[in-house]
Amino acid sequence: GVDISSSALEVARINARHLRLEPQYILSDRLSQVQEKFDLIISNPPYIKPTAHAAGVHSQVDQHEPQQALYIPDAQYVIWFQEFFQQVKDHLLPQGLFLMEGHEEEVEKQAAQLKSLGFSAIKVLPDWSGRNRFLEARL
Numbered sequence: 001g002v003d004i005s006s007s008a009l010e011v012a013r014i015n016a017r018h019l020r021l022e023p024q025y026i027l028s029d030r031l032s033q034v035q036e037k038f039d040l041i042i043s044n045p046p047y048i049k050p051t052a053h054a055a056g057v058h059s060q061v062d063q064h065e066p067q068q069a070l071y072i073p074d075a076q077y078v079i080w081f082q083e084f085f086q087q088v089k090d091h092l093l094p095q096g097l098f099l100m101e102g103h104e105e106e107v108e109k110q111a112a113q114l115k116s117l118g119f120s121a122i123k124v125l126p127d128w129s130g131r132n133r134f135l136e137a138r139l
Contacts, residue, residue, distance in 0.1 A: 001025045002034060005068060031087040040097050041088055045081075047103045049074040081110055089117050092139045104131040111135060 001012050001023050009025045016023055026033055030045075048057060050071045061070065072080050088098050098119070102110055111122045119137040127133040 002028050002031060004029045005066065008066075008069070030084050031091050034087075034091055037091050037093045038096060039093050041092060041099070043084075043088075043098075043100045045084065045100065045102075046070050046072050047101065047106065048072070049077055049103075053103060053105065077106075078109075078113075082113055085110075085113055085117055085119075089119070089139065094139060096139050098135070098137045098139075100135045101133060102135055104133055107132050107135055111137075 001009065002025070003009050003012070004027070006027055009027060012023075012025060028034060031041075046069055048070050051074045057070075092098060098114075100110075107124050111124050114122050114135065114137045119139060121136075121138040123136040124132045125134040125136060
């Protein structure tokens with residue numbers, strides 16, 4: 001498990017103990033401190049633009065979630081994901097699978113970003129309400 005927040009990693013450790021799991025945890029901004037390569041990377045990154053997506057954010061979300069887990073400044077959004085997707089590519093084994101939750105207004109553009117980096121079998125998938133919210137891609 002990788003997170004930029006030490007408190008989020010502590011919650012994950014507590015939850016893992018309850019499930020009798022012993023995963024490795026790494027404090028890192030995206031995958032910058034990760035050395036290994038994986039067959040599968042699953043991510044729920046921050047994906048809300050504080051200005052462009054503000055109208056769609058429920059007040060409960062802001063009250064109960066850390067801002068760092070939710071928001072990427074509008075001006076940095078595309079570059080943040082370009083860097084993240086490159087890190088994912090660098091950490092996936094051949095034929096590796098990448099799954100990510102994203103914002104319904106952004107996942108189509110992000111699918112194009114993944115394609116430009118050499119990912120294949122890219123799919124945009126809906127959530128239970130039918131909104132496009134997930135990306136699936138292979139190297």
